[in-house]
Amino acid sequence: EKKKTDLPFRTNTFEFVQPTQNQHKRIDIKIFHSLLVRTKEKRYLCRQQTGRNIKQRNMIQYIRQRLFALQDMKYKDFQCKLTPGIPPEKVIGVRIPTLRKLAKELSSHDNINEFLTVLPHDYYDETNLHGFIISEIKDYGRCITEVERLLPFVDNWATCDLLSPKAFKPKGNHAMLINDTMRWMQSSKPFTIRFGMETLMRYFLDEEFLPEYL
Numbered sequence: 001e002k003k004k005t006d007l008p009f010r011t012n013t014f015e016f017v018q019p020t021q022n023q024h025k026r027i028d029i030k031i032f033h034s035l036l037v038r039t040k041e042k043r044y045l046c047r048q049q050t051g052r053n054i055k056q057r058n059m060i061q062y063i064r065q066r067l068f069a070l071q072d073m074k075y076k077d078f079q080c081k082l083t084p085g086i087p088p089e090k091v092i093g094v095r096i097p098t099l100r101k102l103a104k105e106l107s108s109h110d111n112i113n114e115f116l117t118v119l120p121h122d123y124y125d126e127t128n129l130h131g132f133i134i135s136e137i138k139d140y141g142r143c144i145t146e147v148e149r150l151l152p153f154v155d156n157w158a159t160c161d162l163l164s165p166k167a168f169k170p171k172g173n174h175a176m177l178i179n180d181t182m183r184w185m186q187s188s189k190p191f192t193i194r195f196g197m198e199t200l201m202r203y204f205l206d207e208e209f210l211p212e213y214l
Helices: 026-039 053-054 059-069 072-082 096-106 110-118 126-137 139-151 157-162 171-185 190-203
Strands: none
Touching: 059 096, 059 110, 059 126, 059 157, 072 126, 110 126, 126 157, 139 171, 139 190, 157 190, 171 190
């Protein structure tokens, strides 16, 4: 007849009978593995994911998890000093080169529009990532659509200045770009005006300069 202490019992993870001395090692390995998976979860979110895996979860939540996994608290403190108008709780603290790398990875996914079409973003770093993803777009028409969507929500100099779309560089697009640039400079929003002025200085101060741009 079994004693009461020999009856099966349940822990948070396993259900088993009172272990013998020889079973302890196997059980300890299982518990250790369970704890190891939990502690490595944050680092796991930083790994490269396939498009299929990303599509299985909400893109916005996925991107936010990736950003928090890349958080650098010292950089956050530094960034908050540079952009005092942004509440610290809205800054995650992801370094710019890291954001650029993540933007290149995400820009090729078909379902990235799930992230690009939901504005405003909750975090400063999400808006910056949005700007870097737009900068990767090479089709001029699509790029302008995304720029126009984002500009009303740009509320600081840092986000404004990081926007540098690849679609703006080909001179074949400059006839269209100058019209968009002049329109941005006539906006009532200060950072849309700033973006227009930056675009003008970046692409139209050399051989393409005309006095009426002043």
